[in-house]
Amino acid sequence: MLQLNFSGFSLEAGTDEAGRGCLSGPVVAAAVILPEDFHHEFLNDSKQISEKKRNILRPFIEEHATAFAVSFIDNEEVDKLNVLQSSITGMHRSLDGLKVTPEYVIVDGNKFKPYNDIPYETIVKGDAKFMSIAAASVLAKTYRDDFMEKIHKEYPQYNWKKNKGYPTKEHRAAIREFGATKYHRKSFRLLPEQLEIDFLK
DSSP: OOBSOSSSOSSEEEEEEEOTTOSBSOEEEEEEEOOTTOOOTTOSOGGGSOHHHHHHHHHHHHHHOSEEEEEEEOHHHHHHHOHHHHHHHHHHHHHHHOSSOOSEEEEESSOOOOBTTBOEEEETTGGGTBHHHHHHHHHHHHHHHHHHHHHHTTOGGGOHHHHTTOOOHHHHHHHHHHOBOTTBOTTSOOSTTOSOOOBOO
């Protein structure tokens, strides 16, 4: 059963990201502050619920949240920052985007950097424990999936519509056959036996 609040502060923001382990596309982060009466039966860690349920939840969260924001760290910035710093930067940018300043921040995972002077707590598997982190995970995942489906139309041979940029056998086979695109992360091992890969212009 997800809990509504960790800190006791009413303006508690939960934050999470999606796409850290992908070979292509952005890392997408979200931050959400929920009201005290928030409830939806589908809400859970975004990885535990179906795409259909995530797509029902997203507009519900956006309509009923006290505040929410989503940020994108594109693949070039991921290459510059590294994936952990990209996640933290994305979460900070999402917190910047909230129309209400949070009194406390809860973060999915075990790594974070102080955000302004606001107290925070990192919570391992927080997206399966607290509603605001679960809501942030749903927003991050659905916004990222939408982006991957959009760029799938540009490069259908990688089937990002289905694999969303994760390192599936099919995705790696396409990289082997067609090379890498402008959306691939150059700092990642795109192929297990990687020596040199052609990047498509």
